Every structure is written in C-alpha cells, then in structure tokens.
Amino acid sequence: MRNLDLELIRAFVAVADHGSMTVAGNVLHLTQSAVSQQIMRLERRLGQALFLRERRGLKLTASGDRLLAKARRLIGLNDEIWAEMTTSCAGTVRLGVPYDLVGTALAPILKKFAEARPLVEISLVCASSPQLLEALGKGEVDLALVEEPLSAAGGECLGIERLVWVGARAGTAHLKQPLPLSLVADSCAFRPAVTEALDGQGRAWRSVFENGNIDATTATVRTDLAVTAWLACTVPSDLDILGSAEGLPELPPFAITLHLSRSQPSESARELARHLRAGWVRPRQAA
DNA sequence: TCGCAAACTGAACAGCAGAA
DNA sequence: TTCTGCTGTTCAGTTTGCGA
Numbered sequence: 001m002r003n004l005d006l007e008l009i010r011a012f013v014a015v016a017d018h019g020s021m022t023v024a025g026n027v028l029h030l031t032q033s034a035v036s037q038q039i040m041r042l043e044r045r046l047g048q049a050l051f052l053r054e055r056r057g058l059k060l061t062a063s064g065d066r067l068l069a070k071a072r073r074l075i076g077l078n079d080e081i082w083a084e085m086t087t088s089c090a091g092t093v094r095l096g097v098p099y100d101l102v103g104t105a106l107a108p109i110l111k112k113f114a115e116a117r118p119l120v121e122i123s124l125v126c127a128s129s130p131q132l133l134e135a136l137g138k139g140e141v142d143l144a145l146v147e148e149p150l151s152a153a154g155g156e157c158l159g160i161e162r163l164v165w166v167g168a169r170a171g172t173a174h175l176k177q178p179l180p181l182s183l184v185a186d187s188c189a190f191r192p193a194v195t196e197a198l199d200g201q202g203r204a205w206r207s208v209f210e211n212g213n214i215d216a217t218t219a220t221v222r223t224d225l226a227v228t229a230w231l232a233c234t235v236p237s238d239l240d241i242l243g244s245a246e247g248l249p250e251l252p253p254f255a256i257t258l259h260l261s262r263s264q265p266s267e268s269a270r271e272l273a274r275h276l277r278a279g280w281v282r283p284r285q286a287a
Numbered sequence: 288t289c290g291c292a293a294a295c296t297g298a299a300c301a302g303c304a305g306a307a
Numbered sequence: 308t309t310c311t312g313c314t315g316t317t318c319a320g321t322t323t324g325c326g327a
Contacts, residue, residue: 007294022314034295036315041294053315 008042090119096132096144099214100234109279129189142269155257158280161231163251165242168224178204182226197249
C-alpha cells in the first residue's frame with residue numbers, strides 16, 4: 001500500500017491543529033476512539049511516530065511536523081478538485097465592499113478564490129456600507145460586505161471591530177474647535193455614530209472632506225488637516241489612534257457583516273461567500 | 288450469497304491535573 | 308488526600324464494502 005489515505009491525512013491534520021484527539025473527533029464527527037485508531041493506522045503505514053503522547057495532550061514529532069505542511073497541501077488540493085468537479089461555478093459575481101476593507105483583509109481572500117475558481121470573474125463595487133445595502137436590494141450586487149453598528153447589524157457577522165478616532169502622528173487637528181472631520185462620504189456608515197458621539201459630548205465639529213475617496217481622506221488626516229473614524233483594524237501604522245486622553249468621545253463597536261442577495265444567489269456568489277467566511281481574519285492580522 | 292478484512296462505536300480502563 | 312473531569316488506549320462487538 002503506497003497510496004496515502006486522505007481520511008487518515010485529514011484526521012492527522014485535525015489532531016495536529018487541535019492538539020487533541022477528542023476535539024479532532026468532534027470536528028470530524030467521529031468518536032475519539034476512531035480518531036486514535038486512524039492516527040495509529042497512519043503511523044503504522046508510514047512506519048513513523050507522528051505524535052508524542054505526552055502526559056497531557058499530544059505533540060508533533062519531527063516526522064509529524066514534516067508531514068503537516070504537505071498534508072495540508074494534499075487536503076487543500078483534494079478539496080479544490082472536489083469543489084471544482086462537483087459544482088458549476090462560472091460567470092460573474094458582483095461583490096460590494098466598503099472602501100476601507102478592500103485593501104486589508106479582502107485581497108488574500110480574493111486571490112485564493114480566483115485560484116480556486118478560475119472560471120468566475122469578480123466585479124468589485126466600492127461604496128459606503130449604506131450604499132452597498134441599497135445596491136444589494138436593487139440587485140446591483142450579488143453579495144456585500146458591510147460595516148454596521150453592532151446594535152443594528154442585520155447580516156451574517158464575520159467579526160466585531162472597535163471604531164476609533166484617527167489622527168496624524170503627533171498631530172493637533174483633534175485640538176481644534178470646531179473639530180475638523182474627514183469621513184470619506186456623507187453616506188459613511190460611521191457618520192451617524194461619530195456625530196452622535198460628538199453631539200453627546202457637546203463638541204462642535206465641521207466636515208472637511210466627504211467626496212468618497214479613501215486616499216484623499218487619508219491624505220487629509222496624514223497632513224493633520226482633520227481627524228477621522230475608522231475600524232481599529234484598518235488604521236495605517238503611520239497614523240495615531242486617538243481616544244479619551246485626547247478629549248474625544250468613546251465610539252461604539254461595529255460589526256463586519258456579510259449580506260447575500262435575497263433572490264436566489266448564484267452558485268458562484270454562494271461559493272465566494274463561503275470563501276469570505278472561511279478566509280476572514282482581522283485585517284491587521286492578515287497584514 | 289458468503290466470508291473476510293477494515294473501520295467504526297461504545298464501554299472499560301489508566302493516568303493526569305485541578306479543585307475541594 | 309480524595310474526588311472529579313478530561314484525555315488517550317484497548318478491546319469486544321457491529322457494520323460495511325469488496326471479491327469470490
């Protein structure tokens with residue numbers, strides 16, 4: 001027998017990932033005993049011990065460590081072939097994304113999706129979250145990733161992020177009266193939360209820039225002309241996160257949510273949604 | 288249809304860590 | 308020190324798939 005049994009490889013990866021046969025069993029919908037036997041079978045066939053049975057838990061041996069990366073590739077390739085051969089994914093998917101999320105977490109997910117689904121063309125639509133939800137309702141996009149106040153989030157939540165004040169490194173814009181604000185667009189999802197927080201504090205403010213261009217907004221902040229509010233995970237490293245120490249009010253958390261078209265979504269849209277769910281990590285972690 | 292091998296489940300067991 | 312809960316291993320019995 002010189003063929004690798006993918007069931008055994010999958011069990012091996014699950015045990016390595018979780019460091020536990022019990023947890024791996026739950027994940028694989030098998031009993032712990034079955035997983036234990038699968039690992040032993042794999043070890044017997046390869047003639048190598050893959051795990052060190054320690055007093056508490058399991059640890060990969062050098063052989064196990066060597067196998068792990070290749071095992072992941074093997075399973076990945078298997079799943080890719082399986083998905084490609086068993087579904088009819090082709091055509092165009094229109095994905096709506098807010099300006100600030102495009103360049104952070106999304107890029108690696110889209111790259112992976114393009115590799116897995118070469119027959120699907122992605123059409124990216126950038127706008128503010130309210131505009132994207134409107135476009136989704138009109139059928140102008142197939143699915144949308146949006147930012148919504150946690151208290152009013154309607155879609156499938158992929159993550160929760162802090163909304164924070166952002167200013168130039170060692171800048172002084174936050175000291176000005178009224179507070180100069182740059183918020184990308186007047187339909188920006190953060191705008192009501194920001195103005196409500198400022199009004200609640202009795203702090204006067206004025207809009208410096210709202211023409212829908214994220215780069216120009218960033219430039220106004222970087223040059224200390226204004227401050228803005230972004231999700232903490234999307235703040236560039238050369239800008240400062242400001243807060244109560246700078247006299248600015250607390251802002252509410254936001255949910256990053258996924259919305260699919262209410263009418264029957266295409267196979268391609270569902271597949272892209274699956275990739276977004278599986279691949280979503282906090283943008284700063286991905287960077 | 289039958290027999291065999293492989294793989295599974297569930298129970299029993301042993302070892303360990305942490306709480307009481 | 309004892310109890311409890313969690314973990315992995317072993318084993319008996321059952322199920323399933325395959326070839327004759």
